[in-house]
Amino acid sequence: MMKPVFSGSFTQQAKIPDAAIAAALEVLRHGRLHRYNTVAAEPGETALLEQEFAHWQGARYCLACASGGQAMQIALRAAGVKSGDPVLTNGFTLAPVPGAIAAVGGATVLVEVTADLVIDLADLEQKARNVSARYLLLSHMRGHLVDMKRLSDIAKRLNLTVIEDCAHTMGASWAGTKSGNFGHAGCFSTQTYKHMNSGEGGLLTSNDPDFMARATILSGSYMLYGRHGAGPDSEYFEGPRLNMPNMSARMDNLRAAILRPQLRELDHSIESWNERYDIIAKHLKECSAVALPKRPDDGKFVGSSIQFRIPDIHPDTANALLAGLAQRGVEVKWFGGATPIGFTSSHDSWRYLQRQSLPVTDNVLASLFDMRLPLAFSLKDCALIADILVDEISAVTRAAA
Numbered sequence: 001m002m003k004p005v006f007s008g009s010f011t012q013q014a015k016i017p018d019a020a021i022a023a024a025l026e027v028l029r030h031g032r033l034h035r036y037n038t039v040a041a042e043p044g045e046t047a048l049l050e051q052e053f054a055h056w057q058g059a060r061y062c063l064a065c066a067s068g069g070q071a072m073q074i075a076l077r078a079a080g081v082k083s084g085d086p087v088l089t090n091g092f093t094l095a096p097v098p099g100a101i102a103a104v105g106g107a108t109v110l111v112e113v114t115a116d117l118v119i120d121l122a123d124l125e126q127k128a129r130n131v132s133a134r135y136l137l138l139s140h141m142r143g144h145l146v147d148m149k150r151l152s153d154i155a156k157r158l159n160l161t162v163i164e165d166c167a168h169t170m171g172a173s174w175a176g177t178k179s180g181n182f183g184h185a186g187c188f189s190t191q192t193y194k195h196m197n198s199g200e201g202g203l204l205t206s207n208d209p210d211f212m213a214r215a216t217i218l219s220g221s222y223m224l225y226g227r228h229g230a231g232p233d234s235e236y237f238e239g240p241r242l243n244m245p246n247m248s249a250r251m252d253n254l255r256a257a258i259l260r261p262q263l264r265e266l267d268h269s270i271e272s273w274n275e276r277y278d279i280i281a282k283h284l285k286e287c288s289a290v291a292l293p294k295r296p297d298d299g300k301f302v303g304s305s306i307q308f309r310i311p312d313i314h315p316d317t318a319n320a321l322l323a324g325l326a327q328r329g330v331e332v333k334w335f336g337g338a339t340p341i342g343f344t345s346s347h348d349s350w351r352y353l354q355r356q357s358l359p360v361t362d363n364v365l366a367s368l369f370d371m372r373l374p375l376a377f378s379l380k381d382c383a384l385i386a387d388i389l390v391d392e393i394s395a396v397t398r399a400a401a
């Protein structure tokens, strides 16, 4: 009998909603794409998005940016990172995270991650003390949340300013508090592969008016900061308005117009992602070779991708698995490869950093597989993908035993 094959695309995200297309067309028709190009009392799509996202997130302030990476750079600089300052971050994250630290001249100090793909709190505490770090760019990589209560206690004790990278946790929460609201600031991405899609884009949130005034000037607001949707009062700009450089990292009205209708659907999208995640996770749990990262009860997650480990897998077996899955149309990434492919990258491929030894993380990455779950997949698609995964994993691990 022919083995079933999946024919969907792992890089095709959900369609842009009709309301977003209509709003984008309206912006294109009037042509006022720059966020400050507004007429009369028109607030502009970007300012409205800031207002609506701040409300949805439960943050006082929101600044729309050109990308998630720009949101992180601006946040680090606005938080006071100076050239040469050590900045702690997760040893497993995406390249824009060490990139943001490099952009502000910070010295990245990588912290080990656990088998559950979250920052190792013991290593965090030790490294923070060793290098006298004052900043942590905490990356909730692939949506995995560390115990945020314990992390917040450590940060308080060590006087660490925490900036959260929420690229994969827009809509996730810990013990009822949304990710992004624990640290001094939350940084979100609206790049195509994240939870809202405007091609490129970022959102920065915080409750600190002084921080947000600095961030707003940094984003390139000229003297038009009064036209923001969820910014601090003008008195907060007196200090930074002539003292912060302009990094030109604004969002434009076209992208904001595409995002606003998606924000209205976001809670529903999250439910849909989690339904897809649960189908695949349920099947993988039945596979004895597989270890799934723990998802503690305190966490509410967004299953926009799934990660699993096959502990102690040999690189030849891992490559055989990827090939077998690819033949059946299932695109899985492995973080144990010698060189990065596409979006997989491990810390030793960030050669602009000082080399750092992360034996625990290396061991985790050598066994780590990763798969996107686009909303364009139906639940039936997910059941088929799950069957193929279990089938192929069982075959290669049986052959290797």
Ligand SMILES: *Cc1c(COP(=O)(O)O)cnc(C)c1O
Binding pocket: 067, 068, 069, 070, 093, 094, 096, 097, 139, 140, 141, 142, 165, 167, 168, 188, 189, 190, 191, 201, 202
């Ligand atoms: C995508 C991503 C970002 C930000 O990416 P941009 O492409 O700059 O919007 C940050 N952190 C992680 C972990 C990401 O995956």
